[in-house]
Amino acid sequence: xxxxxxxxxxxxxxxxxxxxxxxxxxxxxxxxxxxxxxxxxxxxxxxxxxxxxxxxxxxxxxxxxxxxxxxxxxxxxxxxxxxxxxxxxxxxxxxxxxxxxxxxxxxxxxxxxxxxxxxxxxxxxxxxxxxxxxxxxxxxxxxxxxxxxxxxxxxxxxxxxxxxxxxxxxxxxxxxxxxxxxxxxxxxxxxxxxxxxxxxxxxxxxxxxxxxxxxxxxxxxxxxxxxxxxxxxxxxxxxxxxxxxxxxxxxxxxxxxxxxxxxxxxxxxxxxxxxxxxxxxxxxxxxxxxxxxxxxxxxxxxxxxxxxxxxxxxxxxxxxxxxxxxxxxxxxxxxxxxxxxxxxxxxxxxxxxxxxxxxxxxxxxxxxxxxxxxxxxxxxxxxxxxxxxxxxxxxxxxxxxxxxxxxxxxxxxxxxxxxxxxxxxxxxxxxxxxxxxxxxxxxxxxxxxxxxxxxxxxxxxxxxxxxxxxxxxxxxxxxxxxxxxxxxxxxxxxxxxxxxxxxxxx
Numbered sequence: 001x002x003x004x005x006x007x008x009x010x011x012x013x014x015x016x017x018x019x020x021x022x023x024x025x026x027x028x029x030x031x032x033x034x035x036x037x038x039x040x041x042x043x044x045x046x047x048x049x050x051x052x053x054x055x056x057x058x059x060x061x062x063x064x065x066x067x068x069x070x071x072x073x074x075x076x077x078x079x080x081x082x083x084x085x086x087x088x089x090x091x092x093x094x095x096x097x098x099x100x101x102x103x104x105x106x107x108x109x110x111x112x113x114x115x116x117x118x119x120x121x122x123x124x125x126x127x128x129x130x131x132x133x134x135x136x137x138x139x140x141x142x143x144x145x146x147x148x149x150x151x152x153x154x155x156x157x158x159x160x161x162x163x164x165x166x167x168x169x170x171x172x173x174x175x176x177x178x179x180x181x182x183x184x185x186x187x188x189x190x191x192x193x194x195x196x197x198x199x200x201x202x203x204x205x206x207x208x209x210x211x212x213x214x215x216x217x218x219x220x221x222x223x224x225x226x227x228x229x230x231x232x233x234x235x236x237x238x239x240x241x242x243x244x245x246x247x248x249x250x251x252x253x254x255x256x257x258x259x260x261x262x263x264x265x266x267x268x269x270x271x272x273x274x275x276x277x278x279x280x281x282x283x284x285x286x287x288x289x290x291x292x293x294x295x296x297x298x299x300x301x302x303x304x305x306x307x308x309x310x311x312x313x314x315x316x317x318x319x320x321x322x323x324x325x326x327x328x329x330x331x332x333x334x335x336x337x338x339x340x341x342x343x344x345x346x347x348x349x350x351x352x353x354x355x356x357x358x359x360x361x362x363x364x365x366x367x368x369x370x371x372x373x374x375x376x377x378x379x380x381x382x383x384x385x386x387x388x389x390x391x392x393x394x395x396x397x398x399x400x401x402x403x404x405x406x407x408x409x410x411x412x413x414x415x416x417x418x419x420x421x422x423x424x425x426x427x428x429x430x431x432x433x434x435x436x437x438x439x440x441x442x443x444x445x446x447x448x449x450x451x452x453x454x455x456x457x458x459x460x461x462x463x464x465x466x467x468x469x470x471x472x473x474x475x476x477x478x479x480x481x482x483x484x485x486x487x488x489x490x491x492x493x494x495x496x497x498x499x500x501x502x503x504x505x506x
Contacts, residue, residue: 006192019492050464059458062334067451070332073130074444080128080135081437084349085430091358092426098361101412108369112362119358123295136346136454137301138328144505147296155310158291158299159220162208164283166478172204173414174251179404184381190337194400197407202251203274205283208302208352210265210359213288214241219308222260223286224267226280234277239267266378297355302347302431306489323347331430334450335457344436354429357422366417378404477478 077410094115095101103111125147126136133141147153177195187194215221222241226234239260242250250259267285269277277283289299299305300321307319330343378401387393 018260023317052461056458056461056465058336059454059461063451063454063458066332067334067447067454069131070334070340070342070447071444071451073135074440074447076128076130077342077344078444079442080125081344081349081433084122084125085433085437087121088354088426088430088433092423092430095361095422095426098365099416099423101416103165103365105372108365112365112369115358115362115365117493119294119355121344122350122354123297126350135343136349138343138345139330140301140328141330143298145298145301145350147298148292149294151290153292153294153296156292157213157288157308157310158283159286159288159306159308160209160299161304162285162287162289163303164205164207164285166278166280166283167267168283169203169205169278171474172202173410173417174200174202175407175410175414176200176251178373179374179407181377181400184393184396184400188390188396194396196403198411199410200251202253203269203271205267205269205285206289206356207265207267207285208356209289209296209299210263211289211291211293212262212265213290214262216288220286220288223285224258225284226277227282227284228279229281231281234280235276236273242268251332256325267394297346297350302352327499334447335454338450340447340450342443344440349382349433349436355426357425360418361422364411367411368408368415371404371411375401375404375408 052068094111098111123146127148134144136145137143144152147156175197176199177197179197200413222239224239226236228234228456237256237258241256242259242261244250244263250261251268253259253268253270255270257270258273260266261268300307300319302323303321304322304323307321309317309319311317327345327348328343329341331339331341334340378397380386381397382394387397401468
């Protein structure tokens with residue numbers, strides 16, 4: 001084959017260009033630290049790089065955002081639950097003291113204030129937030145579990161459907177015909193009959209709220225429905241609405257009667273009615289409430305209900321709420337196809353029964369205080385010139401003192417029994433809250449293990465990403481040096497080839 005000068009020249013220039021391209025490529029690698037600068041240089045490396053970068057970005061999101069946020073949420077929840085348990089333990093200790101009646105008369109007012117303070121402290125934990133979100137409100141993270149201030153409760157009314165077990169009905173010992181010291185003059189003048197205090201037993205059901213409406217709300221009236229195990233409705237009489245002013249009567253309920261006391265949120269059943277519903281499958285009570293206090297639990301967090309909210313223009317906005325057994329878990333994705341529940345719902349931790357039981361204890365202590373105060377007042381009357389020289393008055397006062405001592409004994413006994421029962425109740429409450437705390441703690445521990453795994457995965461994928469994209473600097477520098485030598489040799493050789501032309505031979 002004939003080789004011409006042009007062929008030699010072209011070949012030399014072509015090879016020199018290849019050497020120059022290799023020098024350029026190696027120079028780019030050394031200066032950038034990357035194997036390629038464009039996908040076209042190596043599609044396999046480019047595709048693998050995209051996948052590895054995406055994986056690293058996702059793992060980084062899990063590690064530095066999702067997991068950290070979830071850990072903080074769970075940690076704050078744990079702290080709040082510990083506060084609740086601590087306050088419940090204090091209530092339990094007061095219940096233990098009250099069951100033995102170790103309170104002195106001077107301590108009783110302090111005990112009442114302390115119990116109510118503990119209740120407020122427990123309920124206020126329902127408003128715990130993390131990063132501006134309420135922890136115990138399920139999906140309604142923008143809404144407090146409680147009515148936190150006047151503005152939150154004003155203009156609010158609810159029609160509430162409360163599902164209750166007949167097991168919630170309890171036999172309650174009550175004192176009728178309580179001593180009324182202020183009525184002494186009326187008794188002495190024979191204007192008012194005097195009846196000694198007596199003990200009675202009543203079957204009562206405590207609803208979640210007190211201070212309930214007596215009438216209908218937007219067509220929704222008070223009703224109670226009992227169903228048996230077969231789903232059949234048990235026929236019940238219409239409830240008679242009573243008032244705390246009728247305290248001598250609302251526990252005096254006929255065998256076939258039901259009394260409802262809106263102020264206390266109590267339903268009192270007659271003996272025959274109780275016998276007919278005590279083995280029922282469930283009780284459904286519909287009632288209305290528009291008088292809420294700051295610190296009350298929001299009904300929509302606990303019950304199926306209808307909310308009526310008065311707007312600024314005077315219109316009423318109606319909203320239906322439904323509570324399901326599935327709950328409202330908030331789940332974070334913390335690894336590929338791995339999710340963790342970060343929230344604990346307030347309805348499983350802070351219940352109406354907790355507040356009602358604390359109120360019952362405070363009321364029982366107040367009842368004892370009231371009769372003790374009445375006894376002191378009656379004793380003072382014996383030395384009062386208005387009565388001390390009146391034999392009938394002294395006789396009546398002594399009779400009332402005897403009855404007051406009996407009433408005191410009954411109320412102290414009732415208080416002790418109530419406190420003893422609440423020792424069990426609060427032990428059960430604490431067990432329930434501890435169970436929720438255990439779930440939160442388990443999720444926290446699980447999340448820490450996931451975090452460790454994610455960190456390991458991220459390190460591994462970063463190594464793979466670096467292995468795929470990054471060069472070995474020393475090796476690349478050596479290759480660049482060799483390529484430069486080859487290129488310089490190519491320059492020298494090519495210069496010798498191309499410097500002579502045909503003109504040089506003419």
